[in-house]
Amino acid sequence: MMSKLFNLISPIWRWKRLERMVLQHVDRVITVVDESKNHYVNDCGVSPEKVTVVMNAEDLEEFCNLEIDESLVTKYENDFVISYIGGFGPHRGIDTAIKSMPNVLEEIPDARLLLVGNGSGEFDKEMRELCKDLKVENNVVFTDWVDFRLVPSYIALSDVCLVPHHASGHTNTTIPHKLFQYMAMKKPVIVTDCKPLKRIVEECDCGIVVPSGDYKEMAEAVIKLYKDSELATKLGANGRNAVEGKYNW
Numbered sequence: 026m027m028s029k030l031f032n033l034i035s036p037i038w039r040w041k042r043l044e045r046m047v048l049q050h051v052d053r054v055i056t057v058v059d060e061s062k063n064h065y066v067n068d069c070g071v072s073p074e075k076v077t078v079v080m081n082a083e084d085l086e087e088f089c090n091l092e093i094d095e096s097l098v099t100k101y102e103n104d105f106v107i108s109y110i111g112g113f114g115p116h117r118g119i120d121t122a123i124k125s126m127p128n129v130l131e132e133i134p135d136a137r138l139l140l141v142g143n144g145s146g147e148f149d150k151e152m153r154e155l156c157k158d159l160k161v162e163n164n165v166v167f168t169d170w171v172d173f174r175l176v177p178s179y180i181a182l183s184d185v186c187l188v189p190h191h192a193s194g195h196t197n198t199t200i201p202h203k204l205f206q207y208m209a210m211k212k213p214v215i216v217t218d219c220k221p222l223k224r225i226v227e228e229c230d231c232g233i234v235v236p237s238g239d240y241k242e243m244a245e246a247v248i249k250l251y252k253d254s255e256l257a258t259k260l261g262a263n264g265r266n267a268v269e270g271k272y273n274w
Contacts, residue, residue, distance in 0.1 A: 045069045057081040058221040061198040082272045083205040094178040101182045104137040105251055108183040110176060111203045113144025116196060118189030118217060119152055121240045126161040128244035133251050138165045141179050180210045184257070185250050188216040192237035200225070205272055208264030213257045215246045225272070231264030 048054065048069045054076045056062055062078050065071040107129070109122055122138060129136045138161075143149060149167070156162040171179070180186060186207040190196040196219040204222065207214050214232030216222040217239075226232045233249065235242040250257040 051075065053077065055079055058198065058200045060220045060224075064198050080272055080274075081200050081202055081205070082274050083202065083209050083268060084274055085209055085268060088177060088206060089209055091174050091177045093181050094175060097175070097178045098182040101137065101139075104135050105133050106137050106139055106183045107185045107187060107247055108139040108141060108179060109187045109189065110139075110141040110179055110206070111201060112142055113140070113148055113152070115148065116191050116193055117144075118191045118237070120155060121189045121191075121217070121238055121243055122187055123152060123155050123159065123161065123165060124240035125244040125247065126156075126164060127159055128241060129247050130161065130164060132248045136164060136247070136251075139168065139179065139183070140165065141168045141171055141176070143167075143170045176206065177210065180207060180212055183212055185247055186212045186214050187243075188214060188222055189243065190217050190219050190222065190237070192217065192219050197221070205268055208268045208272070211258075211261035211265045213250055213260035214264065215243060215250075225267075229263055229267035229272075231260050231267060233260075 048065060048071050051071075052075070054065055054071060056065065056076060056078055057080060059078055062073070062076045065076050066073050107122070109117075109119060111117070113119055119140060122140075126136070126138055140152070153162070153167065156165045168179075186203075188201055188204050188207075190201070198221070200221045204214065204216070204225065208229070208231055214226060216226050216232060216234055217237040218234050219237065223234050226234055233246040235246050250260075
């Protein structure tokens, strides 16, 4: 019955109604950020005592001990590498990263945007077409799916790492694992102002926050970190300190 009433194209109000209905019958809710807890308590009527926040942090020992592929690092050693690592989809803000590249390239001719991961074939096609329309296809690399064991290598070769998510009810109440992976490897981050991203990055002083969807501000942030390597190093170190301390399993 439920599958007949709800599917992926159901109006959002139906999903919200289902969420509230289900939550009235749970004994405990585990979520990953305070913003999500606030949503359950304030919007869904769940008692605060029932909601536990367990951060979606990184296992430093396991992640940072994965072997770095030095040949991969060497391949990009002459580029200023801006990386996004993870799944593709409209809410991920990959379009913002791509749109920032013409402005970035005016100041950093050897800049290269690495999009590490994949998504639906149609969305991938749209993003590749966007690169061609903006004439940045030679400076944007789509790696497609990569083995998770290579993720530390891609982060290691990066100068700046991105979480360019578009602000939405989803991205304002969740946190991507990639943020803590970037921080674990001492990389300065550029994130959009989705509530959890903004809070954590500003609290840890580990990167730059830009308005969601603002490709010009994203380009300016990239250029700032390119021109100020001391700042980039400081932000990266702050991120590492944070995942060794508060944001640690």
